Amino acid sequence: MATVVIVGAQWGDEGKGKVVDLYTANADMVVRYAGGPNAGHTLVVGGEKTIVRLVPSGILHEQTSCVLGQGMVIDPTVLLAEIEMLDKRGVTARKRLWVSDRAHVILPYHIIVDSLRESGLNAIGTTKRGVGPCYEDKIARRGVTIGTLMDAQKTQKAVEQALSAWAPVVAALGGSLPTVAEVTDKLGAIREELAPMVCDAAKRVHEAIVAKKNILMEGAQGTLLDIDHGTYPFVTSSTATAGGACTGAGIGPTQIDAVVGLVKAYTTRVGGGPFPTELNDATGERLRQRGGEFGSVTGRPRRTGWLDLPALRYATRINGLNGFAFTKLDVLSGEDTLQVCTSYKVNGKVTDDLPLDGIAEPVYETFAGWKEDLSSCSSMESLPGAARDYVRMVEKALGIPAWLVGTGQERAATIVTHDPMVR
Numbered sequence: 001m002a003t004v005v006i007v008g009a010q011w012g013d014e015g016k017g018k019v020v021d022l023y024t025a026n027a028d029m030v031v032r033y034a035g036g037p038n039a040g041h042t043l044v045v046g047g048e049k050t051i052v053r054l055v056p057s058g059i060l061h062e063q064t065s066c067v068l069g070q071g072m073v074i075d076p077t078v079l080l081a082e083i084e085m086l087d088k089r090g091v092t093a094r095k096r097l098w099v100s101d102r103a104h105v106i107l108p109y110h111i112i113v114d115s116l117r118e119s120g121l122n123a124i125g126t127t128k129r130g131v132g133p134c135y136e137d138k139i140a141r142r143g144v145t146i147g148t149l150m151d152a153q154k155t156q157k158a159v160e161q162a163l164s165a166w167a168p169v170v171a172a173l174g175g176s177l178p179t180v181a182e183v184t185d186k187l188g189a190i191r192e193e194l195a196p197m198v199c200d201a202a203k204r205v206h207e208a209i210v211a212k213k214n215i216l217m218e219g220a221q222g223t224l225l226d227i228d229h230g231t232y233p234f235v236t237s238s239t240a241t242a243g244g245a246c247t248g249a250g251i252g253p254t255q256i257d258a259v260v261g262l263v264k265a266y267t268t269r270v271g272g273g274p275f276p277t278e279l280n281d282a283t284g285e286r287l288r289q290r291g292g293e294f295g296s297v298t299g300r301p302r303r304t305g306w307l308d309l310p311a312l313r314y315a316t317r318i319n320g321l322n323g324f325a326f327t328k329l330d331v332l333s334g335e336d337t338l339q340v341c342t343s344y345k346v347n348g349k350v351t352d353d354l355p356l357d358g359i360a361e362p363v364y365e366t367f368a369g370w371k372e373d374l375s376s377c378s379s380m381e382s383l384p385g386a387a388r389d390y391v392r393m394v395e396k397a398l399g400i401p402a403w404l405v406g407t408g409q410e411r412a413a414t415i416v417t418h419d420p421m422v423r
């Protein structure tokens with residue numbers, strides 16, 4: 001038995017979906033512990049692509065139950081649409097899906113507030129899915145939980161309270177809010193559909209641990225988007241780091257056996273905020289095109305740049321990583337040389353620490369590239385020498401092993417050197 005946490009080590013989109021799907025071959029349960037429909041996790045199996053935003057990425061494995069933990073913010077309309085999309089593909093999600101009664105509900109006014117703010121001067125490039133305002137309601141202790149949603153009267157009261165709190169904010173932003181009835185009228189049908197899936201998720205996870213099941217905790221977003229540890233204020237509103245698995249799934253730190261960091265072989269970021277190794281040139285465009293770096297939720301072109309080792313050492317420390325999954329190595333094939341940021345220069349001084357404002361000049365080292373296509377590589381030994389050296393260089397810089405190397409989008413396009421689910 002093992003409980004393993006998967007966490008993004010960069011700014012999200014590192015390939016968490018693919019790796020969770022792959023590891024689920026040996027998992028009895030997958031728990032999403034943070035975030036909401038701002039996430040887009042891509043699974044590619046036998047040429048068929050599935051993008052999940054709320055449903056855990058283990059859902060394609062029929063033997064596995066999937067849990068939406070209390071750390072999440074859930075837009076029920078998006079969730080039900082996702083379940084229907086899976087149904088159409090012959091994936092019966094409903095019977096294996098459990099939704100925490102303590103998770104918070106994204107309602108239309110959250111999306112209105114998010115969108116209004118994003119059209120103003122303080123925009124940070126959110127996904128406009130209502131995630132930030134929903135977490136604000138949670139912290140302000142006026143949120144609508146999934147448990148509340150199951151009770152029409154309680155929902156009515158909670159929505160009234162939230163709408164009156166948001167009214168002056170929305171008026172100041174020049175927008176307008178729906179009425180209480182407009183919000184609640186649509187919730188009856190949603191309530192009925194969701195009810196069979198709603199449960200005390202933390203208890204269900206605990207029972208799985210007691211029964212010695214294999215459990216995967218699926219993170220969303222990434223370390224540098226974490227509300228506490230990311231490049232604030234250009235972050236999301238949840239605990240995206242490994243600590244979030246404890247609060248977001250309802251387990252104690254002593255119940256976690258391993259934490260795997262997801263590391264893309266280069267760096268990307270969607271939305272605003274500092275990005276020391278960003279490439280605004282032809283190389284950046286090549287990485288974007290070759291890596292298909294366009295947002296899976298919003299379709300926005302992702303910003304691209306070189307690998308940032310100080311940022312990854314930070315992620316290794318903050319998450320207590322035991323190993324990492326190194327994705328998209330194939331995207332670097334064809335580059336003559338690779339630049340890697342090994343430290344920063346801040347106010348003329350060399351440092352490993354990104355300052356609070358995230359403004360730092362990267363200090364680069366150059367590594368040899370390789371030309372070969374990696375699609376036929378099924379072991380570390382079969383990788384071109386320069387590609388293998390690149391992986392080894394990152395292992396050395398972080399002091400942890402690469403347990404997996406990604407060589408393509410497909411589930412099968414993966415070199416696995418160690419599976420933390422198998423103990």
Ligand code: GDP
Pocket residue numbers: 008012013014015016017018039040041042043044291292296326327328329330331405406407408409
């Ligand atoms: P997530 O949010 O971390 O789950 O990542 P996304 O799914 O948003 O973005 C990662 C993208 O890279 C998706 O299109 C994946 O199919 C793709 N991907 C994942 N691993 C690999 C890999 O090793 N090689 C290539 N070429 N693509 C990959």
Ligand code: IMO
Pocket residue numbers: 008011012013014038039040041124125126127128129131132219220221222225234235236237269270271272
């Ligand atoms: P996955 O799980 C990449 C970014 C947004 C924006 C900031 C705040 O697919 O890796 P929000 O809508 O959360 O209030 O936006 O966070 N962001 C992500 N970037 N991948 C994600 O998720 C993201 N989720 C949020 O682009 O900069």
Ligand code: MG
Pocket residue numbers: 012013014039040041042296
């Ligand atoms: Mg994504």
